[in-house]
Amino acid sequence: MSLITRPLIYDDLLQMPDDGKRYEIIGGELYVAAAPIRKHQRVSYRLIQQIGGFVDELGPGEVYFAPVDVRLGSTDIVQPDIIFIRNDRLHLYQGSVMDGSPDLIVEILSPSTRSLDLVRKAALYANAGVREYWVADPDALTLTINVLGEGMYDPIAATTRTAHSVLLPGLTIDLDTLFAGLE
Secondary structure: OOOOOOOOOHHHHOOOOOOOOEEEEEOOEEEEEOOOOHHHHHHHHHHHHHHHHHHHHHOOEEEEEOOOEEEEEOOEEEOOOEEEEEHHHHHHEEOOEEEOOOOEEEEEOOOOOHHHHHHHHHHHHHHHOOOEEEEEEOOOOEEEEEEEOOOOEEEEOOEOOEEEOOOOOOOEEEHHHHOOOOO
């Protein structure tokens, strides 16, 4: 008897249980992560406040937070922690799935997702054309803003405890506020 396997697709993702876990498909493979820990949630909330407040005030697009299914290809469906979509690209987000790459993705590292976020997802996001990929590390108290160059990301170093978006000029993230009380 032979076992035939195939890459997983979005329809397979829809069959996953609603059990509080995050299910993603990358390269046709299923990845499962437990619900985020408190430290992760605090950083996510603070980033939503800062990014969302900026976007709401200036109106360049919309900000969403997990869970949002982002389909970057037939076998690549992820649920980033936070996404930003410019107004002229909002048509890509219909119903419960975004078909195409957001302009900005934020992933907040957790012990169980660190390697996936830093390696596999970074390559996937760059290949899909995500213009900025932010990586927040609640353990190291760092925020790295990666800007898409020629097919790969160039990290923009934070200066004097602030990080600045290139995609959204004027958006400054205060790292002391972002990571307050997490030490």
